[in-house]
Structures are given as structure tokens and as C-alpha cells.
Amino acid sequence: MKLNDFVTETLKKIIDGITDAQKYYSTKGGNVNPSGLTYRTNEGIQMWNYQTYQTAQMIDFDSAVTTAEGTETKGGIGVFVGPLGLGSQGKSDASNTSVSRIKFSVPIFLPKG
Secondary structure, eight states: OOHHHHHHHHHHHHHHHHHHHHHHHHTTTOEESOSSEEEEOBTBOEEEETTTOOBOEEEEEEEEEEEEEEEEEEEEEEEEETTEEEEEEEEEEEEEEEEEEEEEEEEEEOOOO
16 A cells, blocks of 8 residues: 555545544534644643633554565365374465554543433
């Protein structure tokens, strides 16, 4: 997979996931990626809603996608008679494997309890 395809597809899936989570959370009294956040960075990133003073939680994602492309050749010979079997088998394989990682964070307001 080319890097630009990976970035495009990954961002599409992240956006779809956030949209689905927003729909679900709205029925539970929470909010995913809320607007109107106030930030403070003197002791790490802290976020809250300046009107309700509700603190946002950061959900961190670290995902890896592994792709493998290759060819496999398999051959063999065997003789099978009743419960007895004799044979030989060989396998050769050439493959390319790549791992792509993406890290991102999504702020959420958890439902009040």
C-alpha cells in the first residue's frame, strides 16, 4: 500500500469512527471531540469546557497496520494406500511485509455519573 493511500484511508476510518462515536455518546450524555474547549499547557495539556467546567479526557490511539504481499509456490508428491501414507512436500515463498503506524488522540467528555 502506498503511503498516500494509507493516510487517506486511515483518516477516512478515523472520521467515520468519530462520527459513529458522537452519535452513540450523544444518547449517553457524553461528547466526542467537543467544541468550545479551553486549553492550558503549563502542566501538560488540560482541556475543559469554560461554561460547565467539565474536564475533557484524552483517548490516545496507537495503531499499526501490517501488510504482506508475496508469492508462494507449493509442490509435493505422495502415495496413499489405506491408513498408510508416504510423501514429500516443499514450499518456497517470497514476500514483502510493511508496517505502518498512526497515533492520534480524541478529546471526550465522559457521561456524568
